[in-house]
Amino acid sequence: MKHIRFDWAIKKLLRDKANHAILEGFISELLQQSIKIESILESESNPMRVENKFNRVDILARSTEGKLLLIEVQNSTEQDYFHRMLYGAS
Template structure:
């Protein structure tokens, strides 16, 4: 029988396809982070699957706090060995673009 549960990363990506749903995600992330955010844009959205065991879903969100601070939020399901390096790259890219 196929795996029938819905993964959090997949659900977030489905939710983010419609900007009208940003309010729901903003509320969830604001409660999770303990400060209010507003989603500005999606920076990256990946879904790669070569096998059932090799599924990677990642969503990078650029959000803004009530103080005007830009925050990079990443939603992903699997551990990643180069996570720190990838986040440094993502933050550097944001600095050069904004």
């Protein structure tokens, strides 16, 4: 039996703008608020040191309140997630 990883599905299948409605509906249900996808982003940002600093932002969305949301799709447990995001965004 073969499985499709959700991370792969978002980055490959749902990257097509024609499929954004599916992804928007799924994320809206998870967040319990309507969102609109602005873009699907490349997954790596500004590394100053390759082994040390990067983040994995996958989706840029906007809430109905007008707030920008950076959504990362991750399929493994990571300790100190918020510290890593703060460091990666600095």
